[in-house]
Amino acid sequence: xxxxxxxxxxxxxxxxxxVVMVLWLATTAHAQTCSSILKKSASIGGCDxxxxxWIYTGQSPVVSQRLTYGDGFSPPIDKTVRxxxxxxxxxxxxxxxxxTQTYANGQTCFVTEGxxxxxxxxxxxxxxxxxxxxIVSAANFRPFVARNSVASxxxxxGTSFTDRSETAFSLPLPTxxxxxxxxxxxxxxxxxxxxxxxxxxxxxxxxxxxxxxxMATIRTTRGSVGQxxxxxxxxxxxxxxxxxxxxxxxxAASNWxxxxxxxxxxxxxxxxxxxDPGDVIVLILYGTxxxxxxxxxxxxxxxxxxxxxCGASWMPGxxxxxxxxxxxxVWTGQISGFVRxxxxxxGWWDSQGFDLxx
Numbered sequence: 001x002x003x004x005x006x007x008x009x010x011x012x013x014x015x016x017x018x019v020v021m022v023l024w025l026a027t028t029a030h031a032q033t034c035s036s037i038l039k040k041s042a043s044i045g046g047c048d049x050x051x052x053x054w055i056y057t058g059q060s061p062v063v064s065q066r067l068t069y070g071d072g073f074s075p076p077i078d079k080t081v082r083x084x085x086x087x088x089x090x091x092x093x094x095x096x097x098x099x100t101q102t103y104a105n106g107q108t109c110f111v112t113e114g115x116x117x118x119x120x121x122x123x124x125x126x127x128x129x130x131x132x133x134x135i136v137s138a139a140n141f142r143p144f145v146a147r148n149s150v151a152s153x154x155x156x157x158g159t160s161f162t163d164r165s166e167t168a169f170s171l172p173l174p175t176x177x178x179x180x181x182x183x184x185x186x187x188x189x190x191x192x193x194x195x196x197x198x199x200x201x202x203x204x205x206x207x208x209x210x211x212x213x214x215m216a217t218i219r220t221t222r223g224s225v226g227q228x229x230x231x232x233x234x235x236x237x238x239x240x241x242x243x244x245x246x247x248x249x250x251x252a253a254s255n256w257x258x259x260x261x262x263x264x265x266x267x268x269x270x271x272x273x274x275x276d277p278g279d280v281i282v283l284i285l286y287g288t289x290x291x292x293x294x295x296x297x298x299x300x301x302x303x304x305x306x307x308x309x310c311g312a313s314w315m316p317g318x319x320x321x322x323x324x325x326x327x328x329x330v331w332t333g334q335i336s337g338f339v340r341x342x343x344x345x346x347g348w349w350d351s352q353g354f355d356l357x358x
Contacts, residue, residue, distance in 0.1 A: 032107075032108070032109055032110075033109065033110060033111065033112075034107070034109030034110070034111075035111065036057065036058075037056065037057060037058035037101075037103075037109050038054060038055075038056055038058075038101055038109050038110070039054065039055050039056075039057055052084055052097050052099075052113060053082060054099050055082065056082075056101070060104045061104045062079045062102070062103060062104075063102045063103060063104055064101070065077065065078075065081070065099065065100060065101040065102070066099075067084055067097065067099055068097070068100070069097055070096040071142060071143075071235060071349070072142075072144075072238075072239065072348075072349040072350035072351065073347055073348075074347050074348050074349075074350075075346065076346070076347050079101075096112055096113065097112065098110050098111070098112045131156055131159050131227070131228045131229065132156055132228070132229055132230065133154060133155050133156065133216075133228050133230035134154045134230070135151055135152070135153050135154075135230040135231065135232040135233075136151065136154075137150075137151060137240040137288065138150040138152040138200050138240070138288060139240025139241060139288045139289065139351075140240035142238065142240065142352070144233055144234075144238040144289075145203055145235070146203070146234060146235050146238040146289040146290075147204065147205055147206070147207040147208070147234060148202075148204070148205040148291060148316075149202075149203050149240075149289040149317050150192065150200060150201075150203075150288045150317040151200070151201060151202075151203050152199065153199040153201065153216070153218065153230055155228060158224075159224045159225055159228070160196040160197060160224045161180050161194060161199060161228070162178040162179055162180050162195070162196055162220055162222040162223050163222050163223070164196075165178060165193070165195040165196070166193070167193040167194075168190075168192055168193065171316070172316075173190030173191060173192065173202060175188035175189065175190060176191070177191045177193065178194040178195075178222060179221040179222035179223070180194045180199060180219070180221075180222070180223070182201045182216055182217075182218050183216065183217045183218075184203075184204065184207065184214055184215070184216050184217075184232075185207075187206075189203065189216075190202040190204075190316065202316050202317045203234075203317070207234060208234060209235075210233070210234030210235045210236055211233070211234065211235050211236070212234050213231050213232070213233050213234065214231070214232060214234065215229065215230075216229065216230040216232055218230065235289075236291060236346070236349075237290060237291050237292060237343065237349040238349065239288075239295075239340075239341045239349050239350070240287055240288050240352060241253075241285055241286070241287045241338075241339055241351045241352065242286045242287060242318075243354050243355075244270070251270045251334070251354070251357045252270070252286075252354040252355065252356055253285075253286050254270055254283060254285050254286070254356065255269065255270075255283075255284040256269075256270070256281065256284070257281070257282040257284060258273070258275045258279050258280070258281055258282075259279065259282070260276075260279055261278050261279070270356070270357040271357040271358070273330070273358045275327055275330070276327075279327060280324065281324070281325045281326070281327060281330060282322050282323065282324055282325070283297070283305075283322070283325060284320060284321070284323075285320070285323070285339065286313065286319070286320055286321075287318070287319050287321060287351065288318055288319060290321075290341050291341075292310075292342060294306070294307075294341070294342040295307040295321050295339055295340070295341050295342075296339065296340045296342070297321070297337055297339055298337055298338055298340055299331075299335055299337040299356075300335055300337060301331060303329060305323045305324070305325065305329075307321045307323055308322050309321065309322040321339065330358060332358060333357075333358060334356065334357050335355070335356050336354070336355050336356070337353070337354065337355075338350055338351050338353045338354065
């Protein structure tokens, strides 16, 4: 069973306070594949980097181009760049890369390489041994995580972490639940919840930003085996937005805050928003893997909103994003969107798609 099948088979997601985990909703590309104009030239990987090169075979000049990795990362590149190397990704790195170019004749085309790391971990030193696990973002189940974020661990088929379930109900978070601990670099990680088939834990803030790979050791006194290993792949940012659904569909886990001219504040759940002309409306979203304070909400109706606040919440590893909307900007019914996290001079990372209910 591959990683995606393993994740799909374990869709039962644990609740962290009022936030429910989500599966990834893929977004749709709006450019056509033009292999006759834009062609992949090389894809070469080592143990600590990926290298992707492409060639342009058309006649119309390139006006702009964008490079996007499957984890949502887009480095800043200009139209003259024909290759890009991403360093420090670790021996287990494997992800798609898409190059999108816009030409002077108005045409937009893209080419995608599906697997850019061609050296297995077994050729890059010790692979941990023992029973392996899959470690992903708890918000969207993508195989990329960031320090100070909530992550989920799944065991290989046929094994279990424990024979019972236990959830943390107080702060600070415990480091042992249901006889299970998670250790990185000799330090125990805080735990949100543990079940036989899933662990939700906090990736510590003191970890390196990435992109890099670390070793996690999961020890248990109540599991099918006594020890597991996992390799979380760390990004500087790996944004995921929590939703209300455990099936990967439905609206984001959000709140509406309406501020009346008198200063009165009224909160509304998704789908119940009411307001009057002159009210100030704040959309509150909750995410994880967001380590920069510049966040944009990009909606399918063409609106883009810069967060007035993008930072820590009351729950460790969970970030809160507040977006200020004019009443005239609030849509009717339901709309789709995603969050884009910026890092100056480096690039941006996109969350998975999600829905928003008025």
